[in-house]
Amino acid sequence: MRRHGALGALLVLGGLALAEPVxxxxxxxxxxxxxxxxxxxxxxxxxxxxxxxxxxxxxxxxxxxxxxxxxxxxxxxxxxxxxxxxxxxxxxxxxxxxxxxxxxxxxxDALTVVVNPANDWVDCLTMEELRRIWAPEAQGKVVRWNQVRPDWPDRPLTLYGPGVDSGTYDYFTAAVVGREGASRGDYTASEDDNVLVQGVAGDPGALGFFGLAYYEENRGRLRAVPVRNPATGECVEPSVENARSGRYAPLSRPxxxxxxxxxxxxxxxxxxxxxxxxxxxxxxxxxxxxxxxxxxxxxxxxxxxxxxxxxxxxxxxxxxxxxxxxxxxxxxxxxx
Amino acid sequence: MQALDRSLDRVRAARRRDLLFAALALLLLFVASLVLLGLILDLVLRGAPHLDLDFFTSFPSRRPSRAGILSAWVGTTLVMVVVAAVAIPLGVGAGIYLEEYARRNWLTDIVEINITNLAGVPSIIYGLLALGLFVHGAGFGESIFTAGLTLALLILPIVVVATREALRALPREMREGAFALGADRWQTVAMFLLPAAGPGILTGIIVGLSRAIGETAPVITVGALTFIAFLPPSPVGSEFPWVNFDWLWSPFTVLPIQMFNWVSRPQPAFHDLAAAAGVVLLVMTLAMNALAIYVRYRARRMLG
Missing domain, CATH: 3.40.190.10 (Periplasmic binding protein-like II)
Structure with missing residues (x-):
């Protein structure tokens, strides 16, 4: 009974102070x-x-x-x-x-591909390379950087990305693999992009993707990788300007x-x-x-x-x- | 002599093992509390600077410096009132019935098995059940009432089981003594068993309510919002009969949802706000616990 009295008193106070017209x-x-x-x-x-x-x-x-x-x-x-x-x-x-x-x-939203700042070898990724990394066939096979491009070092490649329930994942797989919802399963998935940021920031061999805002807020701890626009052939940095002008394609999603x-x-x-x-x-x-x-x-x-x-x-x-x-x-x- | 020596050795070895085990247990306890302490300390250190009056009287905002938890703490409080009002009488009542009244037969067995199993069902399932049953089936809509019912359902098994355990722990002599004095079953329960089992039942209720206050998934499923810049209608009015229950049907949000949203934002300032909201949630839970301990203390004194 005492409990109800106390809660009631709280409600009365709150209610009186904050009543608004319906x-x-x-x-x-x-x-x-x-x-x-x-x-x-x-x-x-x-x-x-x-x-x-x-x-x-x-x-x-x-x-x-x-x-x-x-x-x-x-x-x-x-x-x-x-x-x-x-x-x-x-x-x-x-x-x-x-x-x-x-x-x-x-x-x-510009989907941003990020690597650890210690990674000094990746200067640009093509859609084909991204597909080779993320396609379902890559599962358990593409696990080292030199398997993506032969002149990259023989270092382990670990992947981070949003969980399969997210729209980010849907769009990324559609753009990269060509089929919505198709990707390898052996990557660290999290619904919370901040967890992905932590993961990539603490792993020199990491590659991950998420929305541009998460990169912008963690610039010092991550490096964004330019992605080659298949239409123009130029490597484009993910940025507000490039996404707005349409140059950062096809990883910009509405x-x-x-x-x-x-x-x-x-x-x-x-x-x-x-x-x-x-x-x-x-x-x-x-x-x-x-x-x-x-x-x-x-x-x-x-x-x-x-x-x-x-x-x-x-x-x-x-x-x-x-x-x-x-x-x-x-x-x-x-x-x- | 030799035999004595040998058995003394064995005793010594056993003592050493005992000591080792105690040390290990202590170490584990220490590690566990240290982790908990670290988490709480981190939460408080990050959240404390944001805990000013504005934080409690502001609605959500895109600017971390302006954002507050007004709609969230009011929503959490109102939902918990409904949870308590539904889960306590229903859960304690069901526990008393099962322990003191129900005959042992297959029907009670089934009920019992189900209640025990329900305690292990993931909370999102309760949310889905409630979406079909309360929101659409019963037409309660996406309201405080629906959320309260859902969470009450979620903690019902905890309350029922705690009530039963507390009653079962009472000595048989207590019941027999009451019967011998001519009390009927209800008098026995109300005058002897319930007061004696009170502390145990209360603990169960608190464990249940503490779980309910932190739930996110089922509340989102039944339609709790995230941005809401107005409050439910006031439960007290200036005209007769001075109370109204319109707030039961109001849209709402709760603290864990606001926290969840802030934690997943990219801007670090929002993460600190989430920590501050976490401190508030922690304090609310602790306050509930403190209240229960106080009530329990009073009850014990009255019994003594």
């Missing part, structure tokens, strides 16, 4: 989805809550891209954060739930927002939120601040136009697609 149903924006996209959405939501304090409300979850689509296609949420395009099975689920969607690229078009019209909150999200004046700065690569401003303008015209459907026909520039994505034909 907001009507159409004035709430429900967002869920990818934890990769979350920092951007959190930043926009924060600004949104400051601007519309007491008027509209935003909630953001991190069920993952797939878990988020489950809710989105049932109509539980208004917007889904996605670190990859919608999949075939999810399109069917949305069709079954009677939910349509507007697909909006909102930022770019991040998406999927918006339920009906909710844009049922209440003012969702429309106001999306409008703020695509405001080039604001979003470019926010995306940079949380460590991702903003689209060129033209990208946000095209995205806004897509929202105004209520263009639904996806420019992808299932699976992670590689090497498309964002403008090309936004100009592409969509299918529901």
């Amino acid at each position: 907001v009507a149903e159409g004035d709430i924006v429900r967002i869920d989805g990818s934890s990769t996209v979350y920092p951007i959405t959190e930043a926009v939501a924060e600004e949104f809550q400051i601007k519309y304090r007491g008027k509209y409300r935003v909630t953001v979850g991190i069920s993952g891209t797939g878990g988020g689509f489950k809710k989105f296609c049932r109509g539980d949420t208004d917007i889904n954060d996605a670190s990859r395009p919608i999949k075939e099975s999810e399109r069917e689920a949305c069709a079954a739930g009677g939910v349509r969607y507007i697909e909006l690229p909102i930022a770019i 991040l998406f927002l999927y918006v339920n078009p009906e909710r844009l019209d049922t209440g003012p909150a969702v429309a106001a939120f999306v409008d703020m999200y695509l405001d080039p004046e604001l979003i470019v700065e926010l995306v940079r601040e949380v460590g991702y690569v903003p689209l060129p401003e033209e990208g946000y303008r095209l995205a806004r136009r897509r929202v105004e015209a209520r263009v639904t459907g996806t420019a992808f026909h299932g699976g992670a697609q590689v090497g498309l520039s964002v403008e090309a994505l936004l100009r592409a034909e969509t299918v529901d």
